[in-house]
Amino acid sequence: MLTIDKYAYANRIVQWSPQLKALCWLIGMIIAFQPIMALKPVLLVAVAWNTVYLTHVSWHQYFKWFYALLPFLLLSIIGIVFTAGTDPQQIYAPLKLFGGYIGLSKVMLPRGIAVAVQAGTAIVCTYWFALTTPFQQIIGFLKWTHLPNILIEETMLMYRFIFIFIEAFEQIYQAQKLRFGYDNLHLMVHSSGILAKMLFEQVMVNYEQMVYALDAKLYQGEFYVKGPEP
Amino acid sequence: MIELQHLNFGYEPQRTILQDISLKLGQPGQNVIGLIGPNGSGKSTLFLNLVGILRPTSGNILVDDQPIDYRKKGLNALRKKIGIVFQNSDQQIFYSIVKDDIAFALHNLKLPQAEIDRRVDQVLTELDIQALANRPIQYLSGGQKKRVAIAGILVLRSEWLLLDEPTSGLDPDGRARMLALIKGLVARGQKIILSSHDMDFMYEIGDYFYLLNAGHIVKEGPKDQVFADAALLKRSQLEQPWLVQLSQRLGLPLYQNSEALFADQQLQQTLRAALAKGE
Ligand SMILES: Nc1ncnc2c1ncn2[C@@H]1O[C@H](COP(=O)(O)OP(=O)(O)O)[C@@H](O)[C@H]1O
Numbered sequence: 001m002l003t004i005d006k007y008a009y010a011n012r013i014v015q016w017s018p019q020l021k022a023l024c025w026l027i028g029m030i031i032a033f034q035p036i037m038a039l040k041p042v043l044l045v046a047v048a049w050n051t052v053y054l055t056h057v058s059w060h061q062y063f064k065w066f067y068a069l070l071p072f073l074l075l076s077i078i079g080i081v082f083t084a085g086t087d088p089q090q091i092y093a094p095l096k097l098f099g100g101y102i103g104l105s106k107v108m109l110p111r112g113i114a115v116a117v118q119a120g121t122a123i124v125c126t127y128w129f130a131l132t133t134p135f136q137q138i139i140g141f142l143k144w145t146h147l148p149n150i151l152i153e154e155t156m157l158m159y160r161f162i163f164i165f166i167e168a169f170e171q172i173y174q175a176q177k178l179r180f181g182y183d184n185l186h187l188m189v190h191s192s193g194i195l196a197k198m199l200f201e202q203v204m205v206n207y208e209q210m211v212y213a214l215d216a217k218l219y220q221g222e223f224y225v226k227g228p229e230p
Numbered sequence: 231m232i233e234l235q236h237l238n239f240g241y242e243p244q245r246t247i248l249q250d251i252s253l254k255l256g257q258p259g260q261n262v263i264g265l266i267g268p269n270g271s272g273k274s275t276l277f278l279n280l281v282g283i284l285r286p287t288s289g290n291i292l293v294d295d296q297p298i299d300y301r302k303k304g305l306n307a308l309r310k311k312i313g314i315v316f317q318n319s320d321q322q323i324f325y326s327i328v329k330d331d332i333a334f335a336l337h338n339l340k341l342p343q344a345e346i347d348r349r350v351d352q353v354l355t356e357l358d359i360q361a362l363a364n365r366p367i368q369y370l371s372g373g374q375k376k377r378v379a380i381a382g383i384l385v386l387r388s389e390w391l392l393l394d395e396p397t398s399g400l401d402p403d404g405r406a407r408m409l410a411l412i413k414g415l416v417a418r419g420q421k422i423i424l425s426s427h428d429m430d431f432m433y434e435i436g437d438y439f440y441l442l443n444a445g446h447i448v449k450e451g452p453k454d455q456v457f458a459d460a461a462l463l464k465r466s467q468l469e470q471p472w473l474v475q476l477s478q479r480l481g482l483p484l485y486q487n488s489e490a491l492f493a494d495q496q497l498q499q500t501l502r503a504a505l506a507k508g509e
């Protein structure tokens with residue numbers, strides 16, 4: 001039982017059919033990746049607000065689920081918008097260095113923002129789906145789509161794995177913060193390193209325990225779904 | 231009968247965790263076998279070897295005189311004979327509703343639905359958790375989750391039940407319920423192997439004990455023998471059950487459990503008389 005299951009089980013639209021929820025998710029993803037920019041931030045805010053409304057999750061907890069993903073997102077955006085060049089006209093806030101300039105690229109900045117908004121929208125939509133749809137319903141839905149069993153199994157194990165990862169991240173991060181592990185830049189770098197190492201170890205242990213437990217229950221590679229197939 | 235012959239095990243080749251373990255589980259009169267030892271002594275590792283999840287580096291495990299068959303079919307048969315409940319309940323609960331999770335193993339066995347329903351109902355009744363049947367797991371207490379985890383294995387009706395640290399993380403009420411639960415199972419003939427460092431709990435419930443320290447069995451025997459040696463327990467980072475301490479250090483009789491102590495009328499009279507005299 002993971003924290004995510006708690007919200008997925010007890011939200012306001014838990015009784016909606018998973019097909020309908022999946023359709024909403026799909027529409028969200030299409031809007032996230034279509035070209036009209038203006039729609040995306042609107043959707044992002046609306047879906048985030050809707051998620052909090054439907055699941056009764058606190059904004060604080062909701063934001064915390066992004067912490068684990070943020071480093072990856074930030075790194076890719078920084079990779080896109082930072083640039084070095086000889087013409088300061090092309091760069092916002094140019095910084096002179098070795099006879100050239102570095103800073104935010106005027107050409108790439110809009111592109112970077114577009115990617116950020118796009119990824120943000122997609123993540124918010126995916127969280128909406130994951131937080132409103134219980135494990136059982138997701139399996140039911142995947143079976144309904146007639147995907148091969150092996151693919152369904154992989155998806156479900158990965159799904160659980162991701163949230164094991166996020167929960168482990170939160171626990172370690174909290175423990176470090178309590179002991180002032182992030183009070184200055186030096187400590188932050190040091191603590192982040194330890195966090196990454198511990199995260200990896202804990203996730204491996206958790207994953208191993210999950211496999212043992214599945215073994216003990218004679219798991220044969222197929223999660224059953226209760227009642228008539230949806 | 232489960233027999234271990236000179237079993238050695240290590241997660242990595244350079245470091246052996248279990249060393250030369252030989253034991254026979256399931257001899258007459260030993261229905262609740264206790265594996266006691268401090269954290270890191272290898273209790274969980276030994277359990278994982280018993281159910282074939284880990285494979286000994288050397289030595290043999292015989293189940294009903296047959297060596298474990300590590301092929302898929304053999305392991306499935308073994309899991310039906312020896313059920314195991316792990317320490318961390320959250321890690322072994324996969325469905326959000328109690329009833330669904332308890333039925334999980336039976337669905338994996340592809341039993342007919344009617345049989346599944348019957349077995350689930352029976353176990354719910356036996357563990358006195360019918361009221362939880364349709365509850366989401368999220369609202370359960372730690373003790374309730376533990377019982378659900380046990381129910382999920384009991385439905386397999388295995389001859390042996392392995393419980394790894396069944397009282398860890400439980401409050402006094404949860405612990406008392408766990409004690410009652412295990413006593414109930416024993417009364418109907420379930421063979422149980424428990425691991426724990428909760429000495430009072432083990433003293434009350436077990437018939438026969440193995441004391442594990444740093445991967446070695448340092449002592450085995452019935453409870454009046456294993457718990458008698460205070461120095462050995464201390465060396466193993468464990469402490470004597472309080473009932474044994476009362477007996478050894480205050481000279482009271484050795485009681486089998488706390489109820490026996492508090493029910494002893496003669497002791498009460500003696501104490502009352504002694505206290506009155508002192509005043
Ligand atoms: N998956 C693993 N990989 C490597 N070492 C392990 C693993 N699991 C346990 N150990 C080590 O094996 C030893 C015994 O652990 P364990 O069986 O969990 O002890 P106990 O259950 O008695 O607390 C410990 O030193 C532990 O660090």
Ligand SMILES: [Mg+2]
Nearest residue numbers: 273274317394
């Ligand atoms: Mg253990």
